[in-house]
């Protein structure tokens with residue numbers, strides 16, 4: 001796999017912002033950019049972003065996972081990434097953490113000196129940091145960049161939308177009406193910015209009762225699928241609430257659980273298959 005570090009980056013063209021140039025060049029080697037968004041917080045957007053990234057890498061694609069959730073970056077914790085990302089100070093480039101040959105990860109948290117400190121930044125600072133992450137991470141050639149944006153329609157998703165050419169959105173919601181109401185705002189955001197939506201995932205869509213084996217729809221039923229149908233969106237699939245998944249994410253062992261569960265009937269594999277189908281890629 002080629003690494004952008006192997007050759008020194010060409011110098012900036014006069015009259016064009018050097019960061020703009022680096023950003024364009026860096027993203028040119030990435031075939032698909034998927035931004036995972038949700039209207040409401042806590043619906044499982046980071047989990048779905050990780051599932052997509054791990055699933056696509058298991059399907060044989062080269063994947064980068066970029067966490068731009070500046071205020072609540074969950075990806076390093078869920079994936080058990082400790083320490084800091086390596087910064088190549090000469091060229092001011094950032095090396096992603098390599099989970100394996102097909103999966104690289106970077107999160108703003110891996111660049112913070114104190115991981116417990118809160119991020120108190122106004123819009124321009126956030127925009128600058130996200131643009132720098134887009135321009136200066138040495139992904140090399142990738143098939144997919146999965147971008148985990150914070151919930152809502154603030155500076156972070158706006159910066160991604162305005163700086164990542166060709167990005168497509170994966171929307172995540174739970175079946176609950178209060179999440180769906182916020183999801184409709186995200187949908188409107190995508191429409192206003194001409195951001196194509198690849199499809200919608202319904203997460204926490206019930207659970208199987210450990211005692212009686214019956215289905216328990218604790219957040220309602222079918223709300224995501226209905227919204228997708230009404231809005232003319234592709235429904236990428238329904239992911240049940242799975243206590244093993246939550247425990248693995250809390251323990252930083254999400255990648256090993258997802259790898260172990262990559263069976264034909266794994267619900268997240270279905271979502272990966274549908275996404276590949278929508279993009280005209282070969283299936284997992």
Ligand SMILES: Nc1ncnc2c1ncn2[C@@H]1O[C@H](COP(=O)(O)OP(=O)(O)OP(=O)(O)O)[C@@H](O)[C@H]1O
Nearest residue numbers: 041042043044045046047072204240241242246249
């Ligand atoms: N399908 C699921 N089954 C069990 N637990 C889940 C599932 N999806 C998400 N979780 C858990 O729910 C919590 C919230 O998930 P996550 O952090 O992915 O949500 P989010 O939408 O990204 O949140 P944020 O608002 O911080 O961006 C986490 O503890 C996660 O492990």
